[in-house]
Amino acid sequence: MPFISCGIYIRDHVSKSLFEFFVLFTWAIWKEICKVRHGPNPKQHVIKVQWVHSFLEEYRRAKRSCLPNPDRMQLSLESKWKKPPLRQLRLDVDADFNEQLGLYSVGAVIRDHLGNICVAASRGIRNPGTVVAAELVVVHFGLMLVLQGDFSNVWVFSDSLNVVQAINDFFESLAHDGLIILNISELLRSGRFKKFSSIRRSANSVAHSLANFALFHSSPMSWVEGSYPSWLMDVATLDLSL
Template structure:
């Protein structure tokens, strides 16, 4: 038995796990539990479990938060006593709990404010597809890889500086690969496809930041798909008017939707549907 203070009930450890008596717990509940001095009159309570059950069923949100604060403080300092041998006065325990919950409410309020501000900013500045510079064309690429499927599909779309749809392709590739591998293949297939045209200035976009950075970097890539990265880099280096940059998913939506078209064969004659997709995204 260990006395907290001369006028505070004792704590009794039993067994290997150790426990605190209801006396200490009751004393914790009897301490002021918020800055206004609110406390529970536990001396009038005959059955603590029944009292707690009734509170959980009928108490308001604020009172339930205060109860949770007391229970958390009891559990925290009970573990301190059992696991670390640290004895804490009940008054100190409840004082710590009060400060903890004051800080918790402050952080919660700040988080809510930040979240609300972020949602507002997101709503006001949703990233949209932007056209290329005057006289240039823009190619967007994306890939869709369904888990368990025998292959994957890619979507390619070309538009000009006045947002006019120029050409599009949906291609199904019978090969199992990861999502990342599908993305780099989509970029390569898009660059190969561009070679069929006579565009001198093309802005290529992909929502795969990893591969955009890898292709634009002069460093040797040691990944298994490094040879695909090298091929993409070689194509771009041979054409000074072509560039590759990252686009956020929402700005790449047309290519993403195209990649999801359920094509089992190469589909290059889907102009009508592609024009609808590109006109909306």
């Protein structure tokens, strides 16, 4: 059974606390495997189990003792697209779906401080089960686009507040989409990214248009400078004129 399928099966058949332990312990094993490959001696399994228990308990105690921090939500009330700061980039991502056909798609665009498109991409995806899961897939899709293009100083935006909250507050949603959230969280800590924030749909028109385009084109598409289709340039230009 593939690991992702195994994770989904376990998620659906055990309690939230047990699944949290499973995800964190799996991550700990992966970290130790990396150590084996690169030299240092790995920890014994019993030590990893104790560490996972200690980590989860410490987190839960801290969570109970702290008031909610509004800064973690990073909800932008802006209804218009805004340029990133000088010499920085902006990644916008969005997912779309056709309920009747059962089709899901994702779109991502990276733009500079002048509003110019650096790279754009879209593709269809297999049915992830929920709209939130699709929005998580597109965040990962966009982050990988940044890494593949070797970009840095990137502000990340999604118009799904639920996804932004899930990623910024990792363990609250661990029992639902923990595996992909864990992967996204690791990427966001790579040093290439600024804040991960939520925006309104009206400020995310280019990424939404890319995702919508992918619903009707089965092949993955990507565009770099000089190859952008006219419809994409029209939407991006409209952002700058509002």
